[in-house]
Amino acid sequence: MSASPQRVVVVGADAAGMSAAHQALRTARRTGRELAITVLDKGTHTSYSACGIPYWMAGDVASGDDLVARTAEQHREAGIDLRLGTEVVAADLAARTVTTADGTVVEYDDLVVASGAPAVVPDWALRPDGSAHDGVGVVKTLDDGAEWLERFAAAGDDARVVVVGGGYVGVEVAEAALRHGFAVTVITRGQGMSMLEDEMKERVNAALREAGAEVVLGAEVTGLDTRDGRVTGVHWDGGSRPADLVVVATGVRPATSFLTGSGLEMTGNGALRPDPHGRVAEHVWAAGDCCEVRRRIDDAWVFRPLGTYATKHGRALGDSLAGGSLAFDGMVDTAITRFVHGDTYLEIARTGLSRDEAAGLDVVALVTEGTTTTDYMPEAEPIAIWVMADRETRRLLGVQVVGGRGAGKRIDTAAAVLWSGGTVDDLAWMDLAYAPPFSSTWEVLGVAARRVAERI
Ligand SMILES: Cc1cc2nc3c(=O)[nH]c(=O)nc-3n(C[C@H](O)[C@H](O)[C@H](O)COP(=O)(O)OP(=O)(O)OC[C@H]3O[C@@H](n4cnc5c(N)ncnc54)[C@H](O)[C@@H]3O)c2cc1C
Structure with missing residues (x-):
């Protein structure tokens, strides 16, 4: 154990920052390190699900409190020095300090940038x-x-x-x-x-x-x-x-202006590119919406400000800075949403590359239409599946799904094939569960893959 605690300063108290802080504390207990974690956030809330806000606005969620995973008090009880209403305006990486809007200088041994990406207002x-x-x-x-x-x-x-x-x-x-x-x-x-x-x-x-x-x-x-x-x-x-x-609702941009002039490398959009452990420079770490993520399929860095990446990368970061070795080994660009009103019910999902992103490859892509369950079941709803594969290697490259109830999460099967670098034939012939209320004998996702496979 070191003589004095490792001082960790986290900028941003939401998904990435708090995943990192809590994982660091958990790992430190295992590795015997002593951490002093300070989290600075200019906002008023911590650890909430922004993803749930539209459903709160719609009336599906009764209260904003229901979207809060952990309150400020709960973080403090866990031993984190959480300071809300505290904006970081500058960072001096050589001196290892950050400066807040009221002029307070906070020293760190390790800095975690988890400042997210606020909405762009044109x-x-x-x-x-x-x-x-x-x-x-x-x-x-x-x-x-x-x-x-x-x-x-x-x-x-x-x-x-x-x-x-x-x-x-x-x-x-x-x-x-x-x-x-x-x-x-x-x-x-x-x-x-x-x-x-x-x-x-x-x-x-x-x-x-x-x-x-x-x-x-x-x-x-x-x-x-x-x-x-x-x-x-x-x-x-x-x-x-x-x-x-x-x-x-025109998009978001990384909140990294406080790092301007710090010498950290950033993209034109202001995003950081951390390694799988969250490292961006010596004693500087980053995760979440202020970062780009590495897409495993084509090894491209892309800006995908999603909570699913913020929490995973934050956790890996927290573990690594406390002496562990957890890694966030990229993603395959999977996302899902829905649109529901009255009798209209649509699930929308994608994984992998778009046709534009696969521009350098010779691809085969096709839309297949079917039903979410066997068509004689009363709950059967239309589903359309777009599948794209590489003609040369037969590698699966991308899948998109739009359809009724039960359509959207089918994307996870395709994402699993992409994750493991599988082919369109893997998706076509996988052992997928079948009973009439859930799919046809030939699962429609497999059919969509098979139709593409037959055209290669
Ligand atoms: C309406 C909506 C729906 C969404 N739905 C989904 C979904 O369905 N699935 C999904 O995966 N993702 C979804 N997301 C995205 C998801 O919410 C974000 O990816 C996630 O919140 C990112 O977490 P983060 O910790 O990186 O950043 P943030 O949540 O943005 O947190 C960053 C924090 O840093 C603070 N901060 C910024 N700059 C400073 C500074 N200079 N000093 C001090 N504090 C600072 C901010 O106040 C903020 O609290 C949705 C987002 C929105 C807005």
Whole structure:
């Protein structure tokens, strides 16, 4: 045991930072190290599920408290010196210090950067003083969620909600707004749902429309109309819509500006690229949304700000800095969401590469349609599966699924094949469970893979 404790300073008290802090404490008990962990966060909450906010906004989750996995008190009881409302504004890696907004200098032996990626708010959404117009906001933190619920409650029954951004957050928020009975318009660049191929995106857009939302594709929003500081409309090249509320869901960017000038290597977007143990430099570690992640299939670094990576990488980091050897060995780009309203029920999932990402390869890709259970079962719902494989090696490269209840988590089977570097034949011939309420004799995912295999 060292004479004085190893001082660990963590910037960011959510998924990545707190996974790292608690794992470090667990590992330290095993390795006999003594750690003094200080966590600094500029926000007001810790360890909450941002992923659950759209469902809270929809009314599926009763309270924001239900989304909190561990409170500030629970972290402190575990021995962590947690300081909320404390923004880190600078880091001096040579002196091993960080400086907070009130000028306090905090020394560390190891620095953990887990500062996440706040929502990007485009200039068109802001007043000249940098604040958002009334009725305009993002969906990122618990405070944002609470604010949206207040806005929803204050809005009239005939309120018009415009969601800018057709990615998974935009679609989840559209569902929440529809649930409140509002008129919803989703405006997006391109064809929407960037995580999917065009032929799969169309199915999501069709479901949104079927549920009563308007979907405007290929539109770049350029400005807002306002009256007395409140939003009244949204316009883009070629059109405009009146709006009482505008949700900005146009993406996130790493919160690493406090590291500017520190000498740490960052991407143009400000992301860090930690090794599987979370190391970015001597005595500096990072995990979560402020980082890119390595995709195992093509060994590419990609920006995928997802909780599933933040917690895994954070845990590996915490273990490693306390003397363990856990590693986050990349990902295969798996993601899932859903869109539900009235009779419309759609599960949406992807894993692996897109066609664009496989541009250098000779690929075969095909959409197969089927049903989620044997078609004679009353619960059978349509499912469409896109499968892509490499013609030369037969390696499975990507799978996407859009369909009814039970469709989405089928993606995990494909992800497992990708994880192990398997072929499209592996997916076609795997031993997958069958009984009529769950699949057809030939599981539709296997059929989709087999159809591609037959065309190679
Ligand atoms: C609406 C929504 C739905 C989502 N759904 C899913 C999903 O279904 N599945 C999934 O895998 N992921 C989902 N995510 C993403 C997931 O929530 C994030 O990947 C995860 O929260 C990242 O954790 P993190 O700890 O890296 O960053 P964050 O959660 O962003 O935490 C970073 C913390 O750092 C603090 N901080 C930043 N800068 C500073 C500074 N300079 N000084 C002090 N503190 C600072 C912030 O206040 C913040 O508390 C969703 C996100 C949103 C917003």
